[in-house]
Amino acid sequence: MTEIQAGSEEEGTAAAVPSSPQVPAIELSGVVKEYLAQGEVVQAVKGVTLSIAGGEFFSLLGPSGCGKTTTMRMIAGFEDPSRGTVRLHGQDVTGVPPNRRDVNMVFQSYALFPHMNVWENVAFGLRRKKVAEAEIKRRVGEMLEIVDLTGRERRRPREMSGGQQQRVALARALVNNPRALLLDEPLGALDLKLRQAMQIELKRIQREVGITFVYVTHDQSEALTMSDRIAVMNDGLVEQLAPPREIYERPATAFVAGFIGTSNLLGGTVERTGAGWAVLRAGYQGRILVEGDAHVTGDRVAVTVRPEKITISAGEPEGDVSAVRGTVSEVVYLGLYNSYTVRLADGAEITVFQQNALDSTSTAERGEAVWLSWQARHSYAIGS
Numbered sequence: 427m428t429e430i431q432a433g434s435e436e437e438g439t440a441a442a443v444p445s446s447p448q449v450p451a452i453e454l455s456g457v458v459k460e461y462l463a464q465g466e467v468v469q470a471v472k473g474v475t476l477s478i479a480g481g482e483f484f485s486l487l488g489p490s491g492c493g494k495t496t497t498m499r500m501i502a503g504f505e506d507p508s509r510g511t512v513r514l515h516g517q518d519v520t521g522v523p524p525n526r527r528d529v530n531m532v533f534q535s536y537a538l539f540p541h542m543n544v545w546e547n548v549a550f551g552l553r554r555k556k557v558a559e560a561e562i563k564r565r566v567g568e569m570l571e572i573v574d575l576t577g578r579e580r581r582r583p584r585e586m587s588g589g590q591q592q593r594v595a596l597a598r599a600l601v602n603n604p605r606a607l608l609l610d611e612p613l614g615a616l617d618l619k620l621r622q623a624m625q626i627e628l629k630r631i632q633r634e635v636g637i638t639f640v641y642v643t644h645d646q647s648e649a650l651t652m653s654d655r656i657a658v659m660n661d662g663l664v665e666q667l668a669p670p671r672e673i674y675e676r677p678a679t680a681f682v683a684g685f686i687g688t689s690n691l692l693g694g695t696v697e698r699t700g701a702g703w704a705v706l707r708a709g710y711q712g713r714i715l716v717e718g719d720a721h722v723t724g725d726r727v728a729v730t731v732r733p734e735k736i737t738i739s740a741g742e743p744e745g746d747v748s749a750v751r752g753t754v755s756e757v758v759y760l761g762l763y764n765s766y767t768v769r770l771a772d773g774a775e776i777t778v779f780q781q782n783a784l785d786s787t788s789t790a791e792r793g794e795a796v797w798l799s800w801q802a803r804h805s806y807a808i809g810s
């Protein structure tokens with residue numbers, strides 16, 4: 427028996443808890459996971475508390491080794507937390523085996539049965555549960571339609587593309603009608619084009635079936651594309667939990683800013699403060715405006731600014747904007763946009779993306795002295 431089926435075999439035995447929009451589908455409270463590796467205690471997960479709403483597309487995002495898979499496996503029941511609790515639909519399931527959790531898991535390696543055709547692969551779980559043949563026919567047919575594989579029922583897995591095989595794996599997990607589907611890097615084996623197409627597909631399927639999806643990935647664009655909310659993990663902890671736009675536009679820490687997209691980190695000392703703003707100075711010509719009331723004159727503050735929020739100009743910009751002076755050290759043409767690297771007097775390098783629009787007037791050349799400017803609301807003071 428592969429893990430993919432483990433959560434679904436005994437659907438009838440999972441406690442029937444009525445769904446309520448107030449009760450989260452999944453709740454982790456103070457979850458810690460320790461392993462003993464060569465006599466030493468390794469903390470894979472160092473204390474994660476989060477809750478996932480029913481029907482939500484929720485992603486665990488972070489670099490290799492940050493604890494995403496371990497967190498996911500504790501939700502599924504393949505691992506028990508060393509401390510803390512896991513609740514599914516309000517019920518404490520800590521210590522409850524996977525087959526009594528009413529969740530299913532999909533892996534990068536599709537784990538399809540090679541000797542069975544598509545139909546048999548999808549029907550497998552229902553057959554084991556002795557579901558009536560007419561009902562199997564109806565549910566498998568419906569599921570194959572949702573994953574867009576109608577007409578390919580008789581194919582064997584080896585006769586299908588990677589994307590098609592992953593859709594069979596998805597249908598096989600969803601046909602059991604689990605209350606949550608856990609997906610561990612399910613698109614990792616696909617090439618970029620197919621992966622992008624499958625991301626849109628997955629989101630559509632999730633919307634259609636309305637099941638809670640928990641998605642593990644180290645690919646930030648994948649998480650941004652599909653998720654309702656993202657938990658960015660680093661070294662066993664959640665650094666930020668927010669919708670994609672907020673994660674991207676308002677990174678809470680330097681780690682999140684650096685991990686999601688390209689970001690510029692600048693530091694300065696608070697020179698002046700006002701109602702809801704502060705001005706920073708650093709070892710280069712110009713000033714940085716930041717929003718917020720928490721800044722005190724003399725404090726060191728680190729801020730991030732995204733490359734696409736910055737404008738390049740020859741003359742010094744006027745008005746209440748951040749503006750710093752530097753020299754263009756690199757210009758790279760990337761089709762949709764140009765990427766400029768601008769070096770400031772203190773040695774910091776700033777990346778700027780300027781879209782290649784029809785009316786683009788930006789013509790900065792390598793070696794040219796320029797001003798970079800952006801709105802105060804686009805610099806975010808961050809924690810370390």
Ligand SMILES: Nc1ncnc2c1ncn2[C@@H]1O[C@H](COP(=O)(O)OP(=O)(O)OP(=O)(O)O)[C@@H](O)[C@H]1O
Binds near residue numbers: 462468491493495
């Ligand atoms: N069974 C185990 N025994 C000892 N250490 C483990 C075990 N499983 C995981 N770890 C360690 O715990 C940490 C988190 O692992 P985990 O697999 O959860 O990370 P991940 O974020 O999913 O990484 P990846 O993207 O590479 O799969 C790693 O440092 C890993 O080496």
